[in-house]
Amino acid sequence: MKSFFGFLFGLFCALMIVLFAGENPLHILEILVRSSFGSKYDFGLTLFYMTSLIFTGLSVSVAFKSGLFNIGAEGQLNFSAISMVVFATTYPGITFPSSLLLILLVGILSGAIWGAIPGLLKAYRGSHEVIVTMMLNFVSAGISSYFISHQLQNPDSQNPESAVIVDAFRTNSFDFLNKLLPESPVNIFFIFAILMAITMYFFFTKSALGFEMIAVGENPSAAERASISSKKFIVLSLVLSGVLASGAGMNEVIGYSGQYKIGFSPEFGFMGIAVALMSNNHPLGIIANAFIMSVFHKGASDLDIETETITKDFSKIIQAMVLFGVGLQYYLNKYGVTISWFKKRKNLNQSGSV
Amino acid sequence: MEINSHPEIEFSNVGKRFGSVWANRDISFSINRNTIHAIIGENGAGKSTIMKILFGIYSADAGTIKVNTKEVRFSSPIDAMKYKIGMVHQHFMLSPAHTALENVLLVDPKQSPFEPYFKNDKIEKIKATAQLYKFDIPWDTPVKDLGVGTQQKIEILKLLCLDNQILIFDEPTAVLTPHEIDELLTQLHELKNQGKTVILITHKLKEVKRIADTITIFRKGQLVGTYPASELDEKEMASKMVGKPISFEKRSFEKFKDQSVLLNLENVKFIEGSKEFLFNFKLHRGEILGIAGIEGHGQEKLIPFILNSKQFNYSGKITILDTDAQSLGPYGARELSIGVFPEDRLRLGVLPELKAFQNFILGYQRKPKWFSKGILNWTKIKTLTQSTFDKFKVEPNNINLDFNAFSGGNQQKIVVARELFHDPEIIIAAHPTRGVDIGAIELIHEQLILAQEKGKGVLLISSELDELLKLSDRVLVIRNGKIMREQLRADFSEKEIGRCMLGVVQ
Amino acid sequence: MFIKKLMMVLLIASTGQTAEKLKIGLVLDKGGKEDKSFNSAAYQGASLAEKELGIELKYVEATDVNSIENLHRQFAKKKFDLVIGIGFAQQDAVKKVAAQNPDTKFVIVDGEVTAPNVRSLMFEEHQGSFLVGYLAAMKSKTKKVGYIGGMDIPLIRRFAVGYEAGVKHFDKSFTVLENYIGITADSWNNPAKAKELALNQFQQGADIIFVAAGASNSGVFDAAEEKKKLAIGVDSNQNWMKPGFILTSMLKRVDQGVFATIKDLKDSKFTPGIVRYGLKDKGIDYAMDKHNEKLVSADDVKKLEKIKAEIIEGKIKVPDFYLMKKK
Known part of the structure; x- marks a missing residue:
């Protein structure tokens, strides 16, 4: 809630820029609202983006909390997605309840592995996690490309994508959320994402493990003195980070398309960094900011269609303005500057001279 | 001297408010030219605030300030510098990678961006200034490789090269060793001899007594008074600062009967970096064992070593509460009822940006008192923190504030309260009163004595000889990682210990 | 008040003007119309049609794989007459959206979709x-x-x-x-x-x-x-x-294919199915001009x-x- 004024301010600035581009700001606002809520499909697609952004936002924030910068959420969700598809195509015969459990397990494990690699390297070899996670993004892109073009290529399509996996591995047969918003890609993982955010909230506020993780992030040397092994928590938090990122892969593979398409993620992993930063790593704030980001991401293409000047690149400027507004608010909050602060200051100056 | 007929700086009815709290209220006093003027008071008394107003970091909410009879109102330190006012901050503003000389060169405000930094006449001027004030500075060494004392000299030299007349020092001795303090005080005298006005913010009364001409005392945001230094002794100063008589009495040293050993280091030897450490001593029940030594001579190494000896490759034997440290798991010592006041509070003891009550459980987060099945009981933690805050008189008495928001003394109180809360058998107190005001010092000392009386063992590491002499049953002097001397209560001699620390006697 | 009026004027202007013109939507791939290659060619064909055939053209660039379907839907919802998808990646989206919007015609370049309202342009x-x-x-x-x-x-x-x-x-x-x-x-x-x-x-x-x-x-x-x-x-x-x-x-004369399809629609000769372009009809060729006559x-x-x-x-x-x- 604290960033709400910042959000409004950023939005206001963005709309002013739009005015300079010769568009009516109200019209832009109307398009944005219509594009996210206009129809069941629109709303569903927005929520679908939001699902992945919650997962990656949480992923990045967990690493941030323990003082690490995970720019590898993209690679983690990618690796998890390709692993699930490889698993499902290798063992198509597994029957329903166990199939779903197993594919979830594969998704979680693969995300965990992709998080554990930078974690272990950082903790025991001192390699910088930013470099390692970035390289792993390429590695996982390479792995998925290998599988897609050499092993799993969908025979019915020229697209770089895998064949669709068997229904037993997917949630679409019982997905009540998707039934509510038919045709749209939104699925049951949206609910999981929200639940995950709430879980993370309680993890950090209530559990000793969460407290210890924050302690490592805040002050590793003090944590070490307090018998908290920073090595252990570096690995743990990056593993957790990878697992959370894998949720975005599940959202696509298990929840929606049932296949691995190269380029299915419009860099959710990197958008997650913005979401986490906007929310100051607060898990519940991530829900709100993931929504804002997805509205703008979804709105970008609609603005392109409906207006003359607002292309998809221009939309990026609008997104950046909003981000900037929220960031500014965070900065002001941090230094105790609020609207009432300005008022008080004014009063003080008046009374001070007496 | 015409110029001395009026005060150089004059505060009248100055006030400063943060929110609804007045940090300074109705402050009126003056500072004369070419004197050493000490501003003393407990942490949070408002002494730093008033100086920050003078230096333009804060702007006053009420009252006026005159510099050389001219009314001024600074909105930033740049304004203050125009009036030749300079400030040496507690945390130095130096670029660690640059050499000493470069750091001084870098501050010239008249430097144009197109001019080269290194010009011989400038360098000569700097060196001449250093010579005039008798500064001995290794010019070509990067600042990061220099000791704190030398860094401080560079900081002072920066101000002198800008021809500042009024020099404000904010707690300059807080970070220095006794030897360095001596040097600094001599230097301050030298500054006065050269005609400068020195304003010294401090709470170390001994130093004040030694060099100040005039003393202004603050308490709780208000002025207590301005006195010629000759009129007050240390005890009177302390009472005026705290607002009540202070007992400077020493603890009673009746022998505690139980002589069982709590901590035993037998010929412990380990090498770290290029340094070799050799420790051999016992800590008994009901004993305060003082460890003296110049900082960096190995006494701080004792703490991580005792807590986590397995990480070190050592020979000899260390026994903690009858347990061989070899048989402990990682971090095992911490579980054996040891309380630690860390040598560097902010770096090693706390999570500065988290709340006070969160800091209260750091290191003890898995105690069954508030922890079960993975979950922390914050309600209980808050209640217990609150009661400890009351007991230790932490100000402000608000457990929901960020740790950062407390003054140094109160921060230390919180750490001490946390470490004593679980009633440890062994207390390792490293510099327990560093950067802490008188009221808090008294409280912390009381607590250590109380622990001793209850039969606990206290390992007191300190660079303040006064503190060691006041509290310890025995004092060990460490130099170059080795114990140079053990002195019993009976034959304490400050001089002996001091010389031993410096390695003057063998 | 003023803004509302302005909006109404704009709306009326935009709807009134295009009552008779054919509305063509062009969905470009991520490369965008400035790639001087594949997408450029498609855009050139369409804008040539805009000039010569008097149609109204609106083009957009996809932001990600999942947004392609969204773009086709938006065009269909806005009752565009023809929506052109450029590139293999749009095949699934066209298939899905075309099935739900039988009144809108679709073209997919480099992909094959069999539906009564879709023409697929394939190049050899x-x-x-x-x-x-x-x-x-x-x-x-x-x-x-x-x-x-x-x-x-x-x-x-x-x-x-x-x-x-x-x-x-x-x-x-x-x-x-x-x-x-x-x-x-x-x-x-x-x-x-x-x-x-x-x-x-x-x-x-x-x-x-x-x-x-x-x-x-x-x-x-x-x-x-x-x-x-x-x-x-x-x-x-x-x-x-x-x-x-x-x-x-x-x-690879995507421009030709796009232009021809728009022309067919204008002349009411639009037919679904796969249209293959190869060397025979100059849909595929090699370029000879003043810039390379010295080389070849x-x-x-x-x-x-x-x-x-x-x-x-x-x-x-x-x-x-x-x-x-x-x-």
Whole structure:
């Protein structure tokens, strides 16, 4: 809630820029609202983006909390997605309840592995996690490309994508959320994402493990003195980070398309960094900011269609303005500057001279 | 001297408010030219605030300030510098990678961006200034490789090269060793001899007594008074600062009967970096064992070593509460009822940006008192923190504030309260009163004595000889990682210990 | 008040004006209309139609795979008459949205969708690649030529297979170096990497490189200029981009296909089904203009035309990667 004024301010600035581009700001606002809520499909697609952004936002924030910068959420969700598809195509015969459990397990494990690699390297070899996670993004892109073009290529399509996996591995047969918003890609993982955010909230506020993780992030040397092994928590938090990122892969593979398409993620992993930063790593704030980001991401293409000047690149400027507004608010909050602060200051100056 | 007929700086009815709290209220006093003027008071008394107003970091909410009879109102330190006012901050503003000389060169405000930094006449001027004030500075060494004392000299030299007349020092001795303090005080005298006005913010009364001409005392945001230094002794100063008589009495040293050993280091030897450490001593029940030594001579190494000896490759034997440290798991010592006041509070003891009550459980987060099945009981933690805050008189008495928001003394109180809360058998107190005001010092000392009386063992590491002499049953002097001397209560001699620390006697 | 009025005026203006005009929506791939290649060609065809046929054109660029379907839906919802999807990646979206909007016509380029309101435009890239491969072999002095593809996908492999067959048809002893820029959609937009690969191939002894990499092509052209070697462009006529260093361009006349489809719709002759463009109808060709007439002599053209005729007649069978895969 604290960033709400910042959000409004950023939005206001963005709309002013739009005015300079010769568009009516109200019209832009109307398009944005219509594009996210206009129809069941629109709303569903927005929520679908939001699902992945919650997962990656949480992923990045967990690493941030323990003082690490995970720019590898993209690679983690990618690796998890390709692993699930490889698993499902290798063992198509597994029957329903166990199939779903197993594919979830594969998704979680693969995300965990992709998080554990930078974690272990950082903790025991001192390699910088930013470099390692970035390289792993390429590695996982390479792995998925290998599988897609050499092993799993969908025979019915020229697209770089895998064949669709068997229904037993997917949630679409019982997905009540998707039934509510038919045709749209939104699925049951949206609910999981929200639940995950709430879980993370309680993890950090209530559990000793969460407290210890924050302690490592805040002050590793003090944590070490307090018998908290920073090595252990570096690995743990990056593993957790990878697992959370894998949720975005599940959202696509298990929840929606049932296949691995190269380029299915419009860099959710990197958008997650913005979401986490906007929310100051607060898990519940991530829900709100993931929504804002997805509205703008979804709105970008609609603005392109409906207006003359607002292309998809221009939309990026609008997104950046909003981000900037929220960031500014965070900065002001941090230094105790609020609207009432300005008022008080004014009063003080008046009374001070007496 | 015409110029001395009026005060150089004059505060009248100055006030400063943060929110609804007045940090300074109705402050009126003056500072004369070419004197050493000490501003003393407990942490949070408002002494730093008033100086920050003078230096333009804060702007006053009420009252006026005159510099050389001219009314001024600074909105930033740049304004203050125009009036030749300079400030040496507690945390130095130096670029660690640059050499000493470069750091001084870098501050010239008249430097144009197109001019080269290194010009011989400038360098000569700097060196001449250093010579005039008798500064001995290794010019070509990067600042990061220099000791704190030398860094401080560079900081002072920066101000002198800008021809500042009024020099404000904010707690300059807080970070220095006794030897360095001596040097600094001599230097301050030298500054006065050269005609400068020195304003010294401090709470170390001994130093004040030694060099100040005039003393202004603050308490709780208000002025207590301005006195010629000759009129007050240390005890009177302390009472005026705290607002009540202070007992400077020493603890009673009746022998505690139980002589069982709590901590035993037998010929412990380990090498770290290029340094070799050799420790051999016992800590008994009901004993305060003082460890003296110049900082960096190995006494701080004792703490991580005792807590986590397995990480070190050592020979000899260390026994903690009858347990061989070899048989402990990682971090095992911490579980054996040891309380630690860390040598560097902010770096090693706390999570500065988290709340006070969160800091209260750091290191003890898995105690069954508030922890079960993975979950922390914050309600209980808050209640217990609150009661400890009351007991230790932490100000402000608000457990929901960020740790950062407390003054140094109160921060230390919180750490001490946390470490004593679980009633440890062994207390390792490293510099327990560093950067802490008188009221808090008294409280912390009381607590250590109380622990001793209850039969606990206290390992007191300190660079303040006064503190060691006041509290310890025995004092060990460490130099170059080795114990140079053990002195019993009976034959304490400050001089002996001091010389031993410096390695003057063998 | 003022703004509301303004909006109403705008709305009325925009709806009133286009009552009779055909509304065409063009969904471009991530490369965007400035790729001077595949998407550019499609955009040129459509904007030519806008000028000559008096239609209303609106084009958009996809932001990600999932947004493609959204864009097609938005066009359909706004009652556009024809929605054109450029690129294989749009196949599924067109299939899905076309089924739900039977009144809107759709065109998919490079993909196959069977539906009563969809026309699929397919190009016989392998034939054109064979031709430029043959030309490259004729011109090569080192008996070594290169191929640089954009994203490693079947379509781009189809270029490669055709090209190699063309080279080997000239002389079996030739070597063909083959590299791909990458595996993500970024590959279409990474001239730096393309240049690096090209320099490397030149280093290995190749003297002519055929590049099929969208907006990344310019990197290869730069490399050719730097090393005084030759490159072959793709999709649009790219000979002008570095005159003297571009031997020819393999034309994939997406512009023609797009224009023809819009014209058919205007003349009420729109038919669904697959329309294949190849050498026969000049939908696939090689580019000859003032920029490369010094590089390719009339004699060379004669030889090429002979090969071209043989392919059209079926005397030469050009291997098709798509069919190879299905086996």
